[in-house]
Amino acid sequence: xxxxxxxxxxxxxxxxxxxxxxxxxxxxxxxxxxxxxxxxxxxxxxxxxxxxxxxxxxxxxxxxxxxxxxxxxxxxxxxxxxxxxxxxxxxxxxxxxxxxxxxxxxxxxxxxxxxxxxxxxxxxxxxxxxxxxxxxxxxxxxxxxxxxxxxxxxxxxxxxxxxxxxxxxxxxxxxxxxxxxxxxxxxxxxxxxxxxxxxxxxxxxxxxxxxxxxxxxxxxxxxxxxxxxxxxxxxxxxxxxxxxxxxxxxxxxxxxxxxxxxxxxxxxxxxxxxxxxxxxxxxxxxxxxxxxxxxxxxxxxxxxxxxxxxxxxxxxxxxxxxxxxxxxxxxxxxxxxxxxxxxxxxxxxxxxxxxxxxxxxxxxxxxxxxxxxxxxxxxxxxxxxxxxxxxxxxxxxxxxxxxxxxxxxxxxxxxxxxxxxxxxxxxxxxxxxxxxxxxxxxxxxxxxxxxxxxxxxxxxxxxxxxxxxxxxxxxxxxxxxxxxxxxxxxxxxxxxxxxxxxx
Amino acid sequence: xxxxxxxxxxxxxxxxxxxxxxxxxxxxxxxxxxxxxxxxxxxxxxxxxxxxxxxxxxxxxxxxxxxxxxxxxxxxxxxxxxxxxxxxxxxxxxxxxxxxxxxxxxxxxxxxxxxxxxxxxxxxxxxxxxxxxxxxxxxxxxxxxxxxxxxxxxxxxxxxxxxxxxxxxxxxxxxxxxxxxxxxxxxxxxxxxxxxxxxxxxxxxxxxxxxxxxxxxxxxxxxxxxxxxxxxxxxxxxxxxxxxxxxxxxxxxxxxxxxxxxxxxxxxxxxxxxxxxxxxxxxxxxxxxxxxxxxxxxxxxxxxxxxxxxxxxxxxxxxxxxxxxxxxxxxxxxxxxxxxxxxxxxxxxxx
Numbered sequence: 001x002x003x004x005x006x007x008x009x010x011x012x013x014x015x016x017x018x019x020x021x022x023x024x025x026x027x028x029x030x031x032x033x034x035x036x037x038x039x040x041x042x043x044x045x046x047x048x049x050x051x052x053x054x055x056x057x058x059x060x061x062x063x064x065x066x067x068x069x070x071x072x073x074x075x076x077x078x079x080x081x082x083x084x085x086x087x088x089x090x091x092x093x094x095x096x097x098x099x100x101x102x103x104x105x106x107x108x109x110x111x112x113x114x115x116x117x118x119x120x121x122x123x124x125x126x127x128x129x130x131x132x133x134x135x136x137x138x139x140x141x142x143x144x145x146x147x148x149x150x151x152x153x154x155x156x157x158x159x160x161x162x163x164x165x166x167x168x169x170x171x172x173x174x175x176x177x178x179x180x181x182x183x184x185x186x187x188x189x190x191x192x193x194x195x196x197x198x199x200x201x202x203x204x205x206x207x208x209x210x211x212x213x214x215x216x217x218x219x220x221x222x223x224x225x226x227x228x229x230x231x232x233x234x235x236x237x238x239x240x241x242x243x244x245x246x247x248x249x250x251x252x253x254x255x256x257x258x259x260x261x262x263x264x265x266x267x268x269x270x271x272x273x274x275x276x277x278x279x280x281x282x283x284x285x286x287x288x289x290x291x292x293x294x295x296x297x298x299x300x301x302x303x304x305x306x307x308x309x310x311x312x313x314x315x316x317x318x319x320x321x322x323x324x325x326x327x328x329x330x331x332x333x334x335x336x337x338x339x340x341x342x343x344x345x346x347x348x349x350x351x352x353x354x355x356x357x358x359x360x361x362x363x364x365x366x367x368x369x370x371x372x373x374x375x376x377x378x379x380x381x382x383x384x385x386x387x388x389x390x391x392x393x394x395x396x397x398x399x400x401x402x403x404x405x406x407x408x409x410x411x412x413x414x415x416x417x418x419x420x421x422x423x424x425x426x427x428x429x430x431x432x433x434x435x436x437x438x439x440x441x442x443x444x445x446x447x448x449x450x451x452x453x454x455x456x457x458x459x460x461x462x463x464x465x466x467x468x469x470x471x472x473x474x475x476x477x478x479x480x481x482x483x484x485x486x487x488x489x490x491x492x493x494x495x496x497x498x499x500x501x502x503x
Numbered sequence: 504x505x506x507x508x509x510x511x512x513x514x515x516x517x518x519x520x521x522x523x524x525x526x527x528x529x530x531x532x533x534x535x536x537x538x539x540x541x542x543x544x545x546x547x548x549x550x551x552x553x554x555x556x557x558x559x560x561x562x563x564x565x566x567x568x569x570x571x572x573x574x575x576x577x578x579x580x581x582x583x584x585x586x587x588x589x590x591x592x593x594x595x596x597x598x599x600x601x602x603x604x605x606x607x608x609x610x611x612x613x614x615x616x617x618x619x620x621x622x623x624x625x626x627x628x629x630x631x632x633x634x635x636x637x638x639x640x641x642x643x644x645x646x647x648x649x650x651x652x653x654x655x656x657x658x659x660x661x662x663x664x665x666x667x668x669x670x671x672x673x674x675x676x677x678x679x680x681x682x683x684x685x686x687x688x689x690x691x692x693x694x695x696x697x698x699x700x701x702x703x704x705x706x707x708x709x710x711x712x713x714x715x716x717x718x719x720x721x722x723x724x725x726x727x728x729x730x731x732x733x734x735x736x737x738x739x740x741x742x743x744x745x746x747x748x749x750x751x752x753x754x755x756x757x758x759x760x761x762x763x764x765x766x767x768x769x770x771x772x773x774x775x776x777x778x779x780x781x782x783x784x785x786x787x788x789x790x791x792x793x794x795x796x797x798x799x800x801x802x803x804x805x806x807x808x809x810x811x812x813x814x815x816x817x818x819x820x821x822x823x824x825x826x827x828x829x830x831x832x833x834x835x836x837x838x839x840x841x842x843x844x845x846x847x848x849x850x851x852x853x854x
Contacts, residue, residue: 055508056848072506305736325738337736346730357726357737366719373717 003066004029005192006051006082006161011060013046020046022216023060028161028192033183035207035225036196039237039432040402043216044196048163051194052084053077083154084163087170087430089146091138097121097149098134101156117156124155128185143291144175151182161192168202169430172290172458173493180206198432200230201461212236234433242433245441248448250468253281254317256452257333257421262301262311270294272301272308273476279421279452284443286467287456290496294476295456296338299425302454303335304328316420329358334419338426338456340406347399351391352380354398355413383412388438404435411442422446425456440466460489474498507845517843518796522789525835526803532835533828542818550817551810561809563695567767569798569805571596571776573704574759575783576790576797577711578628582752583792584715586728587636587745591650592756593780594657598631599624599757601661604764604771607682616686617699621761628757629750631657636749640742654780662773669771679771688766698766707755711794714751724748756780777808785833788840804829 004027013021021043028034038044049055051062053071061068064080071077077084091100102117118134125131130152132145141149147167154162164183168176183193183206197203203210203225210222212233220236222228234242257279264271272294279285289295300306301313307323314320315331325335335358337343345354356365356376365376380394387408391401398406407427414422427443428436443453443466457463463470464487471481472495479495534544555565575592582589589595603624607616634653638644662677669679688698715721727734727744735741763775782804789803790796811825 056506303736304738325736329738335736342730342732343736344733346726346733348729349725353722353726354733357733357739360722360737361719369719371717371719371722 003063005032005065007063007066008047008051009061009063011047011050011062012058013050013055014058019216021050021057024213024216024218026211026218028194030160030190030192031187032209033187033193033195033207035203035210035222036194036213037198037200037203037210037233037237038213038219039434040404040430042213042237042432044213045165046216047213048084048165048194048196051077052082052163078157078159081158081160082163083157083159083161085147085150085154085165085167087165089150091146091149093139094137096135096137097132097141100138100149101153105157120156121152124152127189128155128182130155130182143170144172144178147171147179148182155186159191161194162186163194163196165196166198166430167195168197168199173460174290174497176202198430198436199459200233200433203233204228204230214239237432238434242437244465245437245444247444247465250282250284250447252283252468253450255280255314256316257302257454258314259302260312262308262313264297264301264306265309269296270476272297275311275476275478277454277471277478279454281420281450281452282447283468284447284453284455284466286463286470287454287473288458288460288463288470288492288496289473289479291458293473293496295425295473297476298473299338299423299456302328302423303333303337325358326361329417332420334414334417334422334451336407336410336414336422336424336427338429340403340410341399344410345398345406348397350395351384351389351398351401351409352376352394355380355383355394355409358413359417379416383409383416387412404431404438407431407435407439411439415442415446419451422451422453423456424453426458427455428459428462436462460492463492464489472496505847505849507841508848510844510846513843518791518793521839521842522791522796522800522836525789525832525839528835528839529828529832532831533824536824536827537818537820540818540820540824542820547814547818547820550814551807554813555806555810560695563692563697565802565805565809566701567696567698568809569801570701570704570762570766571759571779572782572786572801572804573708573797574755574762575780576786576801577707577783577794578752578755578759579783579787580790580792580794580797581711581715581724581755582632582748583787584728585724585745585748586731587639587748587752588647589632589635589650589749589752589756590647590784591632591635591653591780592752592759592783593776593778594650594654595628595631595753595756596760596763596776596780597654597657597661598627599760600764600771600775601664601679601760602627602757603761604679604682607686607764607769608680610683610685613683613685616683617688617765620682620686620765621703621758624757624761624764625754626757628755628760629753632749632753632756633746636746640745661771665771665773677773681770682764686765687769688762696767698762700762700766703758704762705798707758708794708798711755711797715794720744720747756783759783782829785829785836788833788836791840804832 007027009025011021011024024047036044050057053073053076062071069080071080098117101121102112121134130148132149138146167179171179187193195207207225210225211218212220214237222233255278259275259277262272262275270293287295297306301308304323304325312319315333318331341347356379360366365372377394384394389405389408391405427439447453455466468484469481470487472479472492479498537544537547555561575596578592579589603620606620606623635646635650638649639646665677665679671678688700691697723739723744727739727741731741759779764771768775786797786800786804789800807825807828811822814820815822
């Protein structure tokens with residue numbers, strides 16, 4: 001048997017008292033896609049950072065094609081043939097595709113080797129079906145194209161093993177198919193891939209073998225992912241069975257949020273064109289659509305970040321006048337942003353500060369311009385307990401929390417004030433099954449209490465599970481609305497491409 | 504081999520340890536210069552120490568020098584908390600000095616004069632700081648550059664004033680007319696220069712701490728500085744917070760000028776500030792932008808400045824050494840700040 005492309009033996013890595021990885025063994029053969037599964041905090045990212053040279057392991061060794069290697073930096077990793085595509089891309093937006101590829105690659109006598117780079121780019125395009133226009137600036141690329149550029153970048157540097165950290169989290173369903181085709185072609189030519197994901201259906205469709213981590217240790221290995229059920233894998237990840245949340249029948253009441261003829265201008269993304277929507281009390285309205293069809297503008301208008309050019313909006317029967325976050329909040333709107341880290345929280349300040357931020361000027365947390373530190377702390381402590389937010393305490397830096405716990409904190413800060421309407425974007429993006437389930441249950445509980453919820457998302461299965469109705473956005477318009485009973489992935493998919501309209 | 508690894512949290516004792524480390528590194532590096540100048544390192548530092556903190560008179564002199572740097576340090580600390588990059592404390596100080604001098608020259612009861620001098624100086628500093636803040640908020644002009652360049656504008660405006668309308672017609676020197684005797688700040692200890700303004704500076708620091716830590720404005724300043732996007736999403740008017748911060752910061756720097764006019768020089772001249780506005784940046788960084796830390800940081804720089812003059816007289820080492828110590832301390836502090844985000848880890852020799 002030939003030596004595996006890469007082998008990690010007995011990797012152990014501690015941060016203080018926390019063992020992030022404990023005697024983890026893992027190997028990838030040429031031509032193999034290995035799934036790396038685990039909940040947030042299970043140690044996947046640490047393990048991959050060890051492999052890519054960002055952390056030095058406390059114990060254990062790494063073998064590349066049977067030879068032990070020492071990897072102390074990303075440069076060492078690249079030299080050993082290991083490439084990594086991070087969740088957050090590392091690209092220079094003002095430079096072109098080709099320039100990004102050539103960063104850090106020594107040229108000929110101080111000059112950039114443009115023609116050599118072009119030739120390699122072409123060759124990669126031919127061999128793996130991954131092509132991009134070389135002279136396009138990165139800022140003009142879509143998220144999917146930027147990801148493709150990251151993959152090309154790794155191949156460009158001669159990677160034989162590619163690590164992909166949750167690559168599908170940022171992609172639309174159609175782009176996922178393209179990515180998978182490219183990955184399959186790459187392993188067909190003898191490359192190895194480590195695929196990190198929370199989405200079990202994707203893991204089952206793509207990978208040849210899986211390693212499941214839990215609490216830093218290997219909790220199990222799956223040799224035939226395609227014939228293993230998602231429930232079995234989820235059980236390995238969490239250590240216990242996970243039942244789907246019970247969704248009771250809903251009897252929608254009066255409308256709590258209406259948008260009438262809302263259009264927007266400017267603002268970068270796709271603008272809204274004459275969007276009208278109604279969300280009723282006790283109802284979850286899902287908004288589906290391929291990323292970049294106006295969902296961002298819709299979320300920004302409803303949450304007070306972008307005043308519309310024309311159109312009116314009402315919350316609980318009252319017309320919105322200024323479209324400012326404060327006004328909307330006062331009318332009873334709860335808001336959870338798409339990007340937790342940049343829009344939701346202040347990572348460098350204590351968690352408690354982020355939890356009271358939108359309501360700092362209200363009686364609850366201050367009097368006459370003076371903060372009430374005791375009330376702020378008490379509120380944070382109460383919510384941390386109620387939502388089981390795992391953190392060292394309310395004064396710990398928000399940035400130290402995992403994604404799932406951050407999302408719980410954002411949910412807590414809104415739900416504590418009993419909103420009449422709740423707007424959320426990508427509520428469970430990047431969250432593990434346990435955390436996602438918790439969020440879903442909270443939404444359903446709010447729905448039962450009569451809150452109207454609008455969920456903007458790209459995960460169709462999640463939308464189908466939660467929504468009473470689903471509206472599909474296409475090029476800034478509502479292409480159609482389906483009742484939860486009528487909606488299927490296939491039908492939504494058609495409407496998302498603009499092929500089918502349905503009022 | 505060593506390498507840097509990201510930290511998940513910063514221990515609290517770093518707030519004290521890092522500035523001390525930076526100061527120690529600066530003193531060690533500068534001892535080389537003292538040796539080059541041909542003096543004994545221990546002797547030179549010994550003279551510096553005794554001349555700045557060795558007896559009660561020396562301590563009052565150091566405090567008098569620290570006062571303007573406490574104000575400019577607070578001005579910079581508060582501005583930097585909001586990430587309003589106010590490099591213009593020097594110009595704001597000068598504007599405060601000119602305004603308070605103009606007011607102080609008007610005959611009126613002493614305490615009224617002092618109050619009005621303070622108000623005028625603070626207002627003048629605030630107006631000057633508002634310029635780069637407005638340019639940034641309205642036109643996205645880089646505030647580092649505009650606030651820095653404004654220093655020269657203010658300085659030459661001051662020069663034009665004391666070379667022109669304010670020029671001493673009797674002596675022909677470029678000095679403004681003195682303020683009224685009754686407007687001179689009272690001296691607290693007979694035989695020293697320890698004036699009322701020093702006490703005001705010492706009180707201003709805890710007040711600024713309270714503002715940042717315990718008021719909604721302070722909360723908004725902190726949040727806006729750390730993440731303007733989250734601040735806007737959370738309903739904070741980011742532009743208004745930046746303008747408020749600029750007003751506050753400029754007013755504090757203006758008060759530094761008021762103290763120099765009312766308590767030290769009693770008039771305006773071209774060298775009324777030996778760069779107290781720029782030293783404020785060093786002070787604020789050594790204090791890690793904590794208003795309470797500004798006081799010891801300013802006293803340290805003041806001690807170096809006072810001590811350097813005595814050292815120069817005693818050992819022949821140029822007094823410019825104090826500038827070098829200041830600059831080196833700032834650089835050392837900036838490097839030391841790396842350790843708040845990273846730790847150094849030893850890595851075994853590569854195979």
